[in-house]
Amino acid sequence: MSRRLPRKDVVIVGFGWTGAIIANELTDEGLDVIALERGPWRDAPTDFPPGYMQDELRYRIRHELFLRPDQLTFTFRNNMGQTALPIRSWGAFMPPNGVGGGGVHWNAEMWRFLPSDFVLKTHLTERYGAAFLPADMTIQDWGVTYDELEPHYDRFEYLCGTSGTAGNLRGKIRDGGNPFEGPRSRPYPTPAQAQPFSHTLFGKAARELGYKPFPQPSGNLSQAYTNPLGLRLGPCTYCGFCEWFGCSNYSKASPQTTILPFLIRKSNFSLRDNSEVIRINVDRSGKRATGVTFVDSSGEEWEQQADLVILSAYALFNVQLLLHSQIGQPYDPVTNTGVVGRNYTHQTISSVNGFFDNKKFNFNPFIASGSIGMCIDEFNGDNFDHGPHGFVGGGYVGQVQTGARPIESTLVPPGTPSWGAEWKKAVKDNYLSTVKPGTGVHGSFYAYRDIYLDLDPTYKDRFGRPLMRITMDLKENEIKQNKFLTDKFAEIVKAMGAEKLAVQYRTAPYDITTYQTTHLNGGAIMGTDPKTSVLNRYLQSWDVPNLFVMGASAFPQNAGYNPTLTVGALAYWSAAAIRNQYLKNPGRLVDA
Amino acid sequence: MEALADCIIPPDSETPGGKDSGCAVFIDRQLAGPYGRQEGLYLRPPFQIGAKNQGHQSEKGPAQAYREGLAALDGACKQQCGGKTFAELSDDDRVGVLKALEKSELKLEGVDGKSFFAQVVKDVQMGFFADPIYGGNRDMVAWKMIGYPGARYNYLDWVSRHNERFPLPPVGMTGSAQWTRS
16 A cells, blocks of 8 residues: 655656756746656765776676666567566666666767658658568657757757757858758857867778768767856866766766756755656546656655656666556557557667777877767768668767776787787787777667567566566668678778777677667657557657656667757657647647 | 686786786675675576576576686596696696686586686686776786776876877876885
């Protein structure tokens, strides 16, 4: 029997980027908002002090800032014929935990998606014909366009102080930026970060090969910045401890540095940490959410009633909560009916490491930031003619080396033994002169009929609920795409002057044990038809109109970019719809 | 364990090996802590054998795997090398045993010798490169060897100085190597 807390206007489930954005927007509207976060409170001075944050073993290897699988995990299999087994320790992706969510330990790469990404199905069908797409590919248009999202992209970029060089300012292409990006209404709020040696070498080599390299847009700031909420960020010091780590230096955009100090002073906002929501409650009609049930750290169950429920956990947990709450029809790949769990995707990642002559090259590879990098976008989305290549999709490629933490960055050239005197000498000879991009090839991942999420028949969580089951593999289209991009990338690394290359393609079967990215998407997608989407174009549930679901779970398929900027832009877009339309007339914002 | 650590990272004229740099101490402490006990991992049954890409599916944590693996290694050495344990073998014989283990030519009783050795290599090397606070990388010897300056957090003056060697010695989370008691 759960105890009941005083009713609120809004309850927010999960307090990372999107929870913080929505909380700030809706408290501005005068609503009484409570946020519930499964993990602990975290802030820079107490949780990421300089001097103790540069600890690769604790944070990267032992996963200090992440959710523990014994609290909640998933099962995994490659295909419907296999038995799914539990992910007992994290590998392919790292679910966040705690206040700030993934916004604490991300690299802060701030990419916009291409205009054509939002109308993908229409665009590709018009250009290549429907028969060009694989029969089991289930890509869709988003229901929102780039032009509609542009002001919200802009808003999130200015919240974060994003450092970069504009490539397309109001339709005018500018040197030094990404010429393929959609038009932006303003330049970046701060100039691009300075580039270390190997990154500039990549830029030079790419230019000589005829490409148009540009600095990766970065949420680690090139200079001090005061954001529209009056919060101050400091310049990044290139310590190389971004991804997996919290920034001790107030230099990386996160909910802590860009929103929370402003938000927590509002009297109509409150937050409960260490409070795990286990269910969204609906009334007898099934069409109205009444609030949520959560469990605190002592195991006690509470009910928080609210008029409006915002689901803003990590993508997979959004889907899991919908399934456990029996909101929306679960997807069935056999009959191709239902929606919750449909169009689950990841990112197609690979890399090329380059080994250089240590007498000529010293990269000081430990000098970096999480989103440092020189990239090219010639092979992203539909920026090139796919006709001759027999696949769709693409990605950016670049030297995006984010540091050289010694446990994971002491590489040896191919053919060297993995231990012993020869290994030791090779480590010594190569550490300072190796190019090791984290994700040198960052490709799209499109959706397929038999790649999906549902509830596992065998394994249970600590509350006795079924774990969610991931059925996921790499399809021929993505494997071809990755081979094409990786080979292009290898050519550039070779042109930088590398003597030896270690080329790693992404191949099937999809492997849950090796890290790829934490960019998991889909399962509760947005769209224009309730038969093929969970949410309408404003991220509102088709079935339960007082429930909005944020995050990358809304992506119908994944583009060749890091998702966070689009996740943030969608949150602002949804918040604007709630403020300007929903609150005036609560109900469905789009007729089904 | 120290004998194993010195095979994986042999001492040379400039840099100590796995033993003197504390890699065995590192592994002891890790196995005695949350890592050794699989703390925080999902350990609910049933435990079923799956595909390699579905990940580790055993109730046994690393501490138990090491106990069984090291005992089995000694057992195999005694049987094949005239009753000697691994630590009692000559340097060359030790390396020979490990190469055979790596190639699956030497089988261990009840233990997958190849994967056990791969785990030991990974852990020893991790101890060598982790912050000295964890017991390995004593005096930051590994960081000095490769040119990693350690737990520094400000390279603003250096980001645009290209192709120049960063001049400062490494620092660890608890300070510089000069503070280490000999």
